[in-house]
Each structure stands twice: as C-alpha cells, then as structure tokens.
Amino acid sequence: MKNTARLLISALVMALPGLSPAGDIPGPSHGIAYPQGWQEWSTIAVSHRTDNNTLRVILGNAAAVEAARAGQTDPWPDGAVLGKVVWKDVQLEDWEAATAPGEFVHAEFMFRDSGQYADTHGWGWARWVGLEQKPFDGGMQVCIACHTPVKDRNWVFTDPAPFPPLR
Template identity: 90%
Template sequence: MKYTAQVLISALAMALPGMSPAGDIPGPSHGIAYPEGWQEWSTIAVSHRTDNNTLRVILGNAAAVKAARSGQTDPWPDGAILGKVVWKDVQLENWEEATAPGEFVHAEFMFRDSDKHSETHGWGWARWVGLEQKPFDGGMQVCIACHTPVKDRNWVFTDPAPFPQLR
C-alpha cells in the first residue's frame, strides 16, 4: 500500500505546476503557509468516499507518522501535520473490479498546534485546490463544519492503517 501511494504521490508531484524547485510556491490558505515537501511524506491511510466518488491518500509528516505507527493519536501530538490528497474515482477500462485516481481535486492539511490554533480546536486547517494548487477561499469554518462529527476523535476521521512492524 505504501508503494502504491508513493507512486501516486510521485506522479502527482510531477504533474503539479509550480512544484519544481524553480516554480512558485502556492500562497497561504487561511493564513497557513503551503507545506513544502508534502509529496515526500509517508502514507498513514487511504480512503474511498462513496458519497462523492473520490479516492484519498492520507499522508503525514514525520511527527504524524510516528504518532500513527505508535498509536499515539488520541490526541494527535503538537507538530503533527496530516495531509489528504484527493482525486475523483474513475473506473479502470481493463479491470472492472478496480478504480483508480482520475481528476485531481485538492490537497488539504490539518496542522496540530494546540496553542497556536486554540480557537480552532487545536488544528490549523488549509486546502489548495486543483493541479494549480490555488488556496481555498471558503474559510476555515468549512473544514471545521465537515469535521464536527468527529470532534470526539480529536477532529480526525482517519484511522491509521496497520503496517507490518518488521525488525
């Protein structure tokens, strides 16, 4: 699963304009700077939303991955950043039982800092839309409203996927 997600993220990274070292970094979303380098983060989980037919890879920075792998997500630690990369779900032409990422929708992030973001439940919420990675202008309250059903889960929908712990 991690390999598949890394392939998807690598393909996405190559397709995103402005993500090359010579390119421009997208502007802030909700006053939060674009998290440079997220394309290299590790996978925490994947999800498929059947209500809007989207596929999602949930990524994390080093702090989020460490917390996910050790079960320390209630609450997520300060410094953790969760990223959700979203594509429209498309049917594979030669494999009826499978779907794959189609049109890129957005990349959205939750930045855990219980002091800095105390007014928004300890999380900073940001989203960049389309391959152009335009800052989402719908307001942070749009994110919070969507996540309200999981307020008792530290505002996070994702359950980290189990990964083998080989020694």
C-alpha cells in the same frame, strides 16, 4: 481484497510526484503557509468516499507518522501535520473491478498546534485546489463544520492504517 488495496495504494503514491509542477510556491490558505515537500511525506492511510466518488491518500509529516505508528493519536501531538490528497475516482477500462485515481481535486491539511489554534480545536486547517494548488480561503469554519461529526475523534476522520514494523 488485500491485493486490490496494495495496488490502489501503490497507484496513488506513484501519482504524487506529478502533482508538484515547477514554479512559484502557492500562497497561504487561511493564513497558513503551503507545506513544501508534502509530496514526499509517508502514507498514513487511504480512504474511498462513495458519497462523492473520491479516492484519498492520507499523508503525514515525520511527527504525524511517528505518532500514527506508535498509536499516539488520541490526541495527535503538537507538530503533527496530516495531509489528505484527493482525486476523483475512475473505473479502469481494462480492469473493471479496479478503481483508480482520475482528476486531481485538491490537497488539504490539518496542522496540530493546541496553543496556536486553540480557537479552532487545536488544528489549523488549509486547502490548495487543483494541480495549480490555488489557495482555498473559504474560512476554517467550512473545514470545522465538515469535521464536526468526528469531533470526538480529535476531529480526524480516518484512523491510521496498520503497517508492519520496519525490519
């Protein structure tokens, strides 16, 4: 199981650089600017949703990673940005036991600022869809409705994965 998880994380992280085609910066989503350089952020966790057959890598900016590694996520500090990069899952033909990323779905982000986003539970919510990173503007209420079941977890679904300390 540990080897499978390592392989999955490696495959997902290695796929990240290919998601940033050269060109214009995508427009804002819900009034939030596109977080340039997110493809170089560090991994906080990985999740697999069996209800919609997706694999997700949860990334963080420097503030989020520092908080995650220090166990300071209740609440997440202002300035933390969490990214969730989502792919449809596929079974590998040559290795049936393995699940790997298939079609890229979207990249979505939670921006922690308890003052600026007081009306949305301290989080700014944004999503960019497809490899072209088209801004999703269905309204932050769509995001909040989805996250309502985890409102007592500071609106965040996935706990940071344990990582060994840097040596």
